[in-house]
Amino acid sequence: MAEQEVKKVEAVTPVAPAPVETKGDVADGKVTAPPPPVAAEKEKAATAAEESKALAVVERVFSEVGMEMAEFETEPAPKKVSGGSIDRDVALADLEKEKRLSFIKAWEDSEKTKAENKSQKNLSAVAAWENSKKAALEAKLRKKEHFGIHINKISCRQEKLEKQKAEYAEKMKNRIALIHKEAEEKKAIVEAKRGEEVLKAGETAAKYRATGQTPKKLLGCF
Numbered sequence: 001m002a003e004q005e006v007k008k009v010e011a012v013t014p015v016a017p018a019p020v021e022t023k024g025d026v027a028d029g030k031v032t033a034p035p036p037p038v039a040a041e042k043e044k045a046a047t048a049a050e051e052s053k054a055l056a057v058v059e060r061v062f063s064e065v066g067m068e069m070a071e072f073e074t075e076p077a078p079k080k081v082s083g084g085s086i087d088r089d090v091a092l093a094d095l096e097k098e099k100r101l102s103f104i105k106a107w108e109d110s111e112k113t114k115a116e117n118k119s120q121k122n123l124s125a126v127a128a129w130e131n132s133k134k135a136a137l138e139a140k141l142r143k144k145e146h147f148g149i150h151i152n153k154i155s156c157r158q159e160k161l162e163k164q165k166a167e168y169a170e171k172m173k174n175r176i177a178l179i180h181k182e183a184e185e186k187k188a189i190v191e192a193k194r195g196e197e198v199l200k201a202g203e204t205a206a207k208y209r210a211t212g213q214t215p216k217k218l219l220g221c222f
Helices: 002-012 023-028 037-074 085-154 158-211
Strands: none
Touching (some): 085 158
16 A cells, blocks of 8 residues: 555655757757746846837827817817708808998998088088179179269269279179188188098997997988
8 A cells, every 4th residue: 555655655746857958068068047037027128128218208288289189179170051940040140240240331421421511512512602703793793894884974083983993893802802812711611511421330330349339220322
């Protein structure tokens, strides 16, 4: 019984494999030993350090690229008109804004046209007034000259009559000059009024554009 147990133990005990020998080593009578474990650990540590450096470089590059992409994404994207309700509302709002601006422009042009027409009408009235006054004075002057000629036929005091006629003519010319001056002053007032109305129309239109309001009425030729 004891011999059988010894044989079983011997059969179970593993035998370490013999080191592999190359032909050159067998010829030289040398056996190559495996590298010591310390050198293998150093090699693994160096490889891990290189991989860590490479990974850090890659992460830094990706980080810079990510920052550039973030800056690019912060830029406002162009508005895209699609079939969505939001885009439709935006398009309708833009259309309404253009319509309002066109209405304000038409109102401004109408107000300026009204000012121009009113100015031309007033200037024509001033010119008619001036011409009427001049015509009346010239008629008086011609009447005076005719009366002087009639007197000259029945009287011998010709020199005195000529002097009176010259004085009267000079007086009429001065009155005509005063009428012309008064007419020019009236024309200047009309032009100033026209400029004020045109300027007021432009300022009011700018106010409407800034506040988003619209004129209540559109008068004139529109």
